[in-house]
Amino acid sequence: MSDSAPPSLVADIGGTNTRVALADGARVRPQTIRRYRNGDHAGLAGLLSAYLAEAAQAAPSGACVAVAGPVRDGAARMTNLDWRIDEDELAQAAATPRVALLNDLQAQGHALDHLEADSLAPVLRGAEVPSPEAARLVIGLGTGFNAAPVFTRPEGPLVTASECGHVTLPVRNAEELALADWLRARHGFAAVEDVLSGRGLERLDWWCATSAGDAGVTGETRAAAAIMAALAEGEARATRAALIFARLLGRVAGDLALTHLPFGGVYLVGGVARAFAPYLHTLGFADAFRDKGRFDSFMDGFxxxxxxxxxxxxxGCAGYLDARRSAPGLP
Amino acid sequence: MSDSAPPSLVADIGGTNTRVALADGARVRPQTIRRYRNGDHAGLAGLLSAYLAEAAQAAPSGACVAVAGPVRDGAARMTNLDWRIDEDELAQAAATPRVALLNDLQAQGHALDHLEADSLAPVLRGAEVPSPEAARLVIGLGTGFNAAPVFTRPEGPLVTASECGHVTLPVRNAEELALADWLRARHGFAAVEDVLSGRGLERLDWWCATSAGDAGVTGETRAAAAIMAALAEGEARATRAALIFARLLGRVAGDLALTHLPFGGVYLVGGVARAFAPYLHTLGFADAFRDKGRFDSFMDGFxxxxxxxxxxxxxGCAGYLDARRSAPGLP
Known part of the structure; x- marks a missing residue:
């Protein structure tokens, strides 16, 4: 692309906040990133219009928005947000016909080829050097849980959509079944995301305090940040919750690896993944990831x-738009 | 393609038997299908050479083999068969450089666009007419369990590989946990395939007889065909096993639908799926498929x-080769 081409508009709508930025090709301009509380805005159009006015950027070259929810036929839905989010609305707000809506995990998948080396930290090293065309898998652990497989194709990465945070929580013992029963009694279902997310960690910590009957723990609810601080201090209640969390995360990540066969690597992303990363090894993530019976050694490939x-x-939003500028026929 | 082009060679290596046939384009010649017991042959090359000699087909236009096991970097591995199965071996045995190895579920995915209407029977009708580019998902239930998502791309279907039969069996209550504990004690792990397969049904039936303590049942092991015959007669033991089987199948199929979002449809394939199909509704498959808490109504989309x-x-093998004859650059 030419340096003089107008930048594109990219945004990431999460459960609480929306981030917006301008990008040149696949590169986001760091100084242009702004964060907005969703509750302060009546809809996406007003938020993006306000951003573009502040940035004095009347006509971006394209606009791509990542949404923490399913996208189908050019429209997104989010459980906790009543904004209308579709491509027509986006095209009007951003004053460009070149628009795209992506599930946020799909956007993370489109970022993989554009991340700097210092944005990556190894958790488990694979047994072999992957072939360049091997599939990859992004697993997002933050406000919610989801994943997106990334398939390398001649025309660019294909990142498919998923709602795998809503599948059955894979319990294996009486303690985990009691947790799942408790979640089902409160929410009607015990999904992966009901434990493996920020709110999930808060629920798990509370369940450890109230239902598990450990001596010396009290039953107040705590925010995820407080639980992580207590874990850092070695508190028994937080440690117990974190052990269950890391074991379930390893098991679910291993199941997703068997499901998508990402011999090019599994990538963990999101605020809760970053917060847990220093503890993954001591809390048993690797053993749980690998614990697949006669497929144990197969798991070393990931x-x-x-x-x-x-x-x-x-x-990822910037990269997605940029790839389609280079090859306009891309689906 | 011209009618005078030589046919291609296609084969499907299962856990017990290998089927071989000749195909014109994407169409298999029904009268050329032969079935061989794997145990009667020292390797794939000898089997294919014998077939080609019998068929008086010295030089097929290409060869594609489906394998019930993971395929990686042009080589396949099967748990219960020590044959060398790789593309070099295949090219030599079939006397053609145009060869491909596919996981058997990937081959099923490549068949979707070539099946006759009378090869399809509805189990659950989706709430909407799918868009032509919607993803589809094939779930195979036979000697083993596996699935393959099918993504429609401008250049043809992309069918990705999976080993999802080896993921954690998703148990939800004390009875199912007891079953999983029993499987773990015997096999080191309780995977989906350990219940959802022909052998899995036999294990489940035996467990119902021995561990579940129903009055009036005896503890002998039975072959899957005998269990299905007993189910048809309304026998209590077989009915109990079948109820658990159908519930787990519905749950796993629903989890896979949330994982791959096949708005173009879920397709069940394989001998056990065909045998169970008449009973799926009465045994609760639909309820279990849909039982996803606040995602209940979302499931109606599949x-x-x-x-x-x-x-x-x-x-599928024939269709895969044919698509690549029309577009040689396809990966």
Whole structure:
């Protein structure tokens, strides 16, 4: 692209906040990143219009928005947000016909080819050097849980959509079944995301305090940040919750690796993944990832890497638009 | 293609038997299908050479083999068979450089666009007419369990590989946990395939007889065909096993639908799927498929269809080769 081409507009709508930035090709301009509380805005159009006015950027060359929810036929839905989010609305707000809506994990997948080396931290090293065309898998652990497989194709990466945070929580023992029963009694279902997410960790910590009957723990609810602080201090209640969390994360990540066969690597992304990363090894993540019976050694074929860049979804939106500028026929 | 082009060679290596046929384009010649017991042959090359000699077909235009096991970097491995199965071996045995190895479920995925209408039987009707580019998912239930998502791309279907039969069996109550504990004690792990397969049904039936303590049942092991015959007669032991089987199948199929979002439909294939199809509704498959808490109504977006054609994997191999003859650059 030419340096004089107008930048594109990229945004990442999460459960609480929306981040917006301008990008040149696949590169986000760091100084242009702004964060907005969703609750302060009546809709996406007003938020993006306000951003573009502030940035004095009347006509971006394209606009791509990542959404923490399913996208189908050019429209997105989010459980906790009543904004209308579709491509027509986006085209009007951003004053460009070149628009795209992506699930946020799909956006993370489109970022993989554009991340700097210092945005990646190894968790488990794979047994072999992957072939260049091997599939990869991004697993997002933050406000919610989801994943996106990334298939390398001659025309560019194909990143498919998923809602795998809503599948059955894979319990294996009486303690985990009691946790799942408790979640089902409160929420009607015990999904992966009901434990493996920020709110999930808060529920798990509370369940450890109230239902598990450990001596010396009290039953107040705590925010995820407080639980992580207590874990850092070695508190028994937080440690117990974190052990269950890391074991379930390893099991679910291993199941997803068997499901998508990402011999090019598994990538963990999201705020909760970053917060847990220092503890994964001591809490048993690797053993749980590998614990697949006669497929134990097969699991060594999958490297696991942490993405430390908090803005990777914006980079993915930029990369997605950029690839389609180079090859307009891309679906 | 010209009618005078030589046919291609297609084969499907299962856990017990290998089927071989000749195909014109994407169409298998029904009268050329032969079935061989794997145990009667020292390797794939000898089997294919014998077939080609018998068929008086010295030089097929290409060869594609489906394998019930993971394929990686042009080589396949099967748990219960020590044959060398790789593309070099295949090219030599079939006397053609145009060869391909596919996982058998990937081959089933490549068959979808070539099946006759009378090879499909509806199980659950989806709430909406799918868009033509919607993803589809094939779930195979036979000697083993596996699935393959099918993504529609401008250049043809992309069918990705999986080993999802080896993921954690998703148990939800004390009875299912007891079953999983029993499987773990015997096999080191309780995977989906350890219940959802022909051998899995036999294990489940035996467990129902021995561990579950129902009055009036005896503890002998039975072959899957005998269990299905007993189910048809309404026997209590077989009915109990079948209820657990159908519930777990519905749950796993629903989890896979959330994982791959096949708005173009879920397709059940394989001998066990065909045998169970008449009982799926009465045994609770639909309720278990839909039982996803606040995602209940979301699940109505997925139609479920049975593939009744026992030779669909051969058709998929033929279709795969044919698509690559039309577009040689396809990966």
């Amino acid at each position: 490297a696991v890497t942490l993405i430390t860049d908090d803005y990777a979804a914006l980079t | 139609a479920v269809t049975l593939i009744t054609d026992d030779y669909a994997a051969l058709t």
